[in-house]
Amino acid sequence: xxxxxxxxxxxxxxxxxxxxxxxxxxxxxxxxxxxxxxxxxxxxxxxxxxxxxxxxxxxxxxxxxxxxxxxxxxxxxxxxxxxxxxxxxxxxxxxxxxxxxxxxxxxxxxxxxxxxxxxxxxxxxxxxxxxxxxxxxxxxxxxxxxxxxxxxxxxxxxxxxxxxxxxxxxxxxxxxxxxxxxxxxxxxxxxxxxxxxxxxxxxxxxxxxxxxxxxxxxxxxxxxxxxxx
Amino acid sequence: xxxxxxxxxxxxxxxxxxxxxxxxxxxxxxxxxxxxxxxxxxxxxxxxxxxxxxxxxxxxxxxxxxxxxxxxxxxxxxxxxxxxxxxxxxxxxxxxxxxxxxxxxxxxxxxxxxxxxxxxxxxxxxxxxxxxxxxxxxxxxxxxxxxxxxxxxxxxxxxxxxxxxxxxxxxxxxxxxxxxxxxxxxxxxxxxxxxxxxxxxxxxxxxxxxxxxxxxxxxxxxxxxxxxxxxxxxxxxxxxxxxxxxxxxxxxxxxxxxxxxxxxxxxxxxxxxxxxxxxxxxxxxxxxxxxxxxxxxxxxxxxxxxxxxxxxxxxxxxxxxxxxxxxxxxxxxxxxxxxxxxxxxxxxxxxxxxxxxxxxxxxxxxxxxxxxxxxxxxxxxxxxxxxxxxxxxxxxxxxxxxxxxxxxxxxxxxxxxx
Numbered sequence: 001x002x003x004x005x006x007x008x009x010x011x012x013x014x015x016x017x018x019x020x021x022x023x024x025x026x027x028x029x030x031x032x033x034x035x036x037x038x039x040x041x042x043x044x045x046x047x048x049x050x051x052x053x054x055x056x057x058x059x060x061x062x063x064x065x066x067x068x069x070x071x072x073x074x075x076x077x078x079x080x081x082x083x084x085x086x087x088x089x090x091x092x093x094x095x096x097x098x099x100x101x102x103x104x105x106x107x108x109x110x111x112x113x114x115x116x117x118x119x120x121x122x123x124x125x126x127x128x129x130x131x132x133x134x135x136x137x138x139x140x141x142x143x144x145x146x147x148x149x150x151x152x153x154x155x156x157x158x159x160x161x162x163x164x165x166x167x168x169x170x171x172x173x174x175x176x177x178x179x180x181x182x183x184x185x186x187x188x189x190x191x192x193x194x195x196x197x198x199x200x201x202x203x204x205x206x207x208x209x210x211x212x213x214x215x216x217x218x219x220x221x222x223x224x225x226x227x228x229x
Numbered sequence: 230x231x232x233x234x235x236x237x238x239x240x241x242x243x244x245x246x247x248x249x250x251x252x253x254x255x256x257x258x259x260x261x262x263x264x265x266x267x268x269x270x271x272x273x274x275x276x277x278x279x280x281x282x283x284x285x286x287x288x289x290x291x292x293x294x295x296x297x298x299x300x301x302x303x304x305x306x307x308x309x310x311x312x313x314x315x316x317x318x319x320x321x322x323x324x325x326x327x328x329x330x331x332x333x334x335x336x337x338x339x340x341x342x343x344x345x346x347x348x349x350x351x352x353x354x355x356x357x358x359x360x361x362x363x364x365x366x367x368x369x370x371x372x373x374x375x376x377x378x379x380x381x382x383x384x385x386x387x388x389x390x391x392x393x394x395x396x397x398x399x400x401x402x403x404x405x406x407x408x409x410x411x412x413x414x415x416x417x418x419x420x421x422x423x424x425x426x427x428x429x430x431x432x433x434x435x436x437x438x439x440x441x442x443x444x445x446x447x448x449x450x451x452x453x454x455x456x457x458x459x460x461x462x463x464x465x466x467x468x469x470x471x472x473x474x475x476x477x478x479x480x481x482x483x484x485x486x487x488x489x490x491x492x493x494x495x496x497x498x499x500x501x502x503x504x505x506x507x508x509x510x511x512x513x514x515x516x517x518x519x520x521x522x523x524x525x526x527x528x529x530x531x532x533x534x535x536x537x538x539x540x541x542x543x544x545x546x547x548x549x550x551x552x553x554x555x556x557x558x559x560x561x562x563x564x565x566x567x568x569x570x571x572x573x574x575x576x577x578x579x580x581x582x583x584x585x586x587x588x589x590x591x592x593x594x595x596x597x598x599x600x601x602x603x604x605x606x607x608x609x610x611x612x613x614x615x616x617x618x619x620x621x622x623x624x625x626x627x628x629x630x631x632x633x634x635x636x637x638x639x640x641x642x643x644x645x646x647x
Contacts, residue, residue: 049646058550059642079554086552093645097547101245106237111551113234159551 004034005070006167006199012054012064014047024050025062026222034166035197037189038228039210042219048203049171051219055201056091056169057081069166086115090160092170092202098152098159100145104136107144108159115163123162130158133188149176157185161192168192170202174209186212235557238548239564242537250569253533256526257573258580261621264519265581268613270588271515273606275508282501284379285443287470288479290500291333291486293325294493330466333490337471342482345472347374350455350465356402356448357419358410365406365446367420369455372401378472381436381449388414388434393451400430400454404437405445420448422458430454523620526573527628530566534632538562538639545636546644555637562636566629567622574621578614585609 014025024047032038042048053059055066057073060081065074069088073081085091090111098107108127112118118126131137134154139147144155153176160168168189174182186209192198193214202213210216218226243250327333330348337346350369355362372393375381381390386404393399400418412418414432421427430450437444450458456465471486473479479496486494498505538545545558553561589607 053642053646056550058645079556082549082552082554082557084552085550089552091550093547093550097543097645099544099547101241102238106241110234110238110548113237114552114557116234 005031005067006034006036007032007055007069007201008067009055010065010067012051012062012066014050014054014059014062024222025054028064028222028224030217030224030227032167032199032201034199035193037193037200037214038202038217039213039215040201040203040217040219041205041207041210046219047222048219052169052171052201052203056089057085086111087163088166090163090165090168092153092157092160092168092173094172094175098144098156100143102144103141104131104144104147104155105140107155108162111159112162117163127158127162130161131155133161134158134184150178150181153177154181154185157188164196165198167199167201170200170204172204173202174204174206182206182209189213235560236564239561239568242541242561243565243568246537249533249537250572253530253569254573254576256529257570257621257625258577260519260522260526260624261574261577261617262581262584263522264617264620265578265613266584266588267515267519268617269581269585269607269609270605271511272608272610272613273589275511276608277606278504278507281439282497282504283476284384284438285440285447286497286500287378288473288476288497289471289483289486290495291327291337291469291471291490291492292467292495293327295325325467326461326465327467327469327492330464330469333492334469336489337469337486340482340486342473342475342478343471344474345374345378347371347378347470348452348466349468349470350452350459350461351467352422352455352459354423354448354458355421356406356410357421358412358416361410363406363409363445365403365448367400367422367448367450367455367458369450369452369458371452372449375449378470384436384438386435386437388432390434390436390449392433393449396431396433398428398430398454399433399451401434401436401449402432403444403447404435405441406448407432407435409445420458422460424460426458426460428458519620523624527624530569530625530628531632533569534562534566534629535635537565538632538636541636542639542644545639546641549639549641550645558639559633559637562633563626563629566625566633569629570622570625573625574618577621578617581617582609582614 008031010029012025012028013023016022016024028051040048040051050059054062057066057068060078065072067073068084073084076084098104099110102110105124105127108130109120109123112123112126113120128137128140131140134157136151136154136158139151139155144152147155153173157173174185177185189200189202193200200213202209204210215228216226217224217228334346334348337343347370352367353364354367355364372381372390376390388401390401393401400420402412402418407413410418412432414434416432417429418432419427419429453463456463459465473482476497480498483494483496548558585607588605591605592603593605594603
């Protein structure tokens with residue numbers, strides 16, 4: 001039996017118009033199967049982050065077609081896309097990007113509260129579990145801006161996992177972590193893909209991180225030069 | 230706590246920026262409290278003047294109007310073909326008395342709206358004491374009925390009005406007349422009517438309504454006494470004064486009475502037109518002042534929310550990345566505006582009430598020229614408070630709407646990628 005397709009991109013093309021029109025993505029087509037752990041690598045400016053934001057559904061200004069969980073998302077309304085992101089995509093940014101006014105626990109809980117599938121008490125319990133995975137449960141009730149950069153990034157990853165999304169996307173998710181924490185995050189990502197069947201797509205500069213993932217897609221000048229298969 | 234996540238975020242934002250929240254709600258608070266305060270003062274004052282106008286004006290006054298002779302009968306009948314021979318029309322001397330006044334009174338008593346009805350004889354007179362003369366008018370009334378209708382008792386400053394029915398040739402004069410002629414209760418006064426009859430009368434009391442035009446001219450006598458001064462018979466009545474159960478119906482009831490009786494029925498609004506105009510102008514001034522205050526408060530909220538949104542640009546982008554729709558983001562910021570409005574509004578209501586209450590306790594003197602007014606006339610009218618909170622929330626909603634919509638349009642990609 002063929003594995004399910006978690007994400008499929010067909011002929012994705014994107015231009016930047018400012019300051020001059022520039023084609024950043026050229027006819028990108030690829031598929032990611034469920035449970036796969038994919039790294040996208042390439043030189044700075046090759047368009048890998050731009051591609052990730054298109055895949056995340058946040059950027060809708062592109063040509064081509066995008067399917068997530070076998071559902072076409074191209075052309076859907078912004079409200080629909082917001083719901084899809086909330087439900088099926090967890091996003092980890094290059095810099096931690098927590099909400100500084102809230103406690104770490106609340107930061108992790110917010111996407112689940114938005115989804116509203118569980119009761120607040122259940123969400124709180126689950127948020128504690130996720131924080132424990134990354135060893136930051138002691139910081140749970142501190143305000144997010146009181147934490148160190150590494151701790152904030154781990155909280156941010158915990159937040160990305162709270163809704164058990166089908167796809168987790170990371171833009172340099174370990175960029176701000178030391179080697180010990182990078183190892184911890186990598187092991188956890190691998191566990192998520194192997195044991196829970198969650199799909200991971202990360203953009204990274206870390207060659208070691210990329211090498212150890214299931215597959216590495218290499219990009220150069222807005223094109224995929226290697227699908228890593 | 231089982232609050233919606235948007236509400237939780239809105240409240241967290243408000244509580245982490247206490248100073249700005251406070252400043253924004255203070256603006257609303259001042260707007261609302263001024264609204265309450267000024268509305269209370271205005272309604273209190275208007276009510277006072279309306280009430281005091283009823284202390285001398287009945288809801289409806291029925292009287293025989295002096296009509297100018299109609300010289301245009303021919304014009305009406307044969308239009309331009311007529312040639313006018315009759316020129317320079319003169320007023321005929323008419324009997325100002327009504328025909329069968331007591332019959333009319335009995336007829337009008339059957340109106341279900343009528344609460345009280347009493348006949349009156351009015352005549353222009355000249356008061357004389359020594360060699361000083363004052364012009365004015367005398368009202369022949371049944372003083373007991375007059376008291377029921379206008380509360381004569383509360384205006385009395387000396388003497389007893391009941392003596393009008395007991396003392397032969399008794400008269401009740403206004404304070405202005407008494408001052409000008411230097412008279413006191415128990416003194417004699419000469420009253421001369423237009424028909425030329427002199428009558429010496431005994432002052433049984435002095436009253437002051439606070440309205441100079443009344444106090445300087447008006448005196449009361451028994452209706453029979455007044456008929457005597459004018460040399461008329463017992464059926465001579467010039468006015469019928471009518472009070473209704475609800476004075477707001479005066480206009481419509483007066484029109485019906487005119488049709489039935491054929492006499493002129495003047496309602497209290499017509500009689501006090503200048504009062505109504507003053508009410509209207511005061512309302513315009515008041516509303517524009519309140520409008521400006523609320524507008525300023527609204528701009529305050531608009532500014533603060535706009536600033537918040539610039540500061541929170543990154544956080545809005547994160548929320549959107551996590552699946553908050555534009556609508557959810559709008560709701561977060563609009564809720565902040567509304568909470569500011571509710572908070573400021575509630576405190577404003579309280580402050581407005583306290584200010585009004587405080588002023589209603591301020592003593593402003595009790596000289597008789599002020600009538601019965603001793604304290605600031607404040608009204609505590611519940612709908613004002615309801616209106617105030619509605620205005621407050623509406624203003625904050627409008628002020629919050631545009632910043633909130635701007636927040637909803639934040640593009641997460643440009644913010645996150647820098």
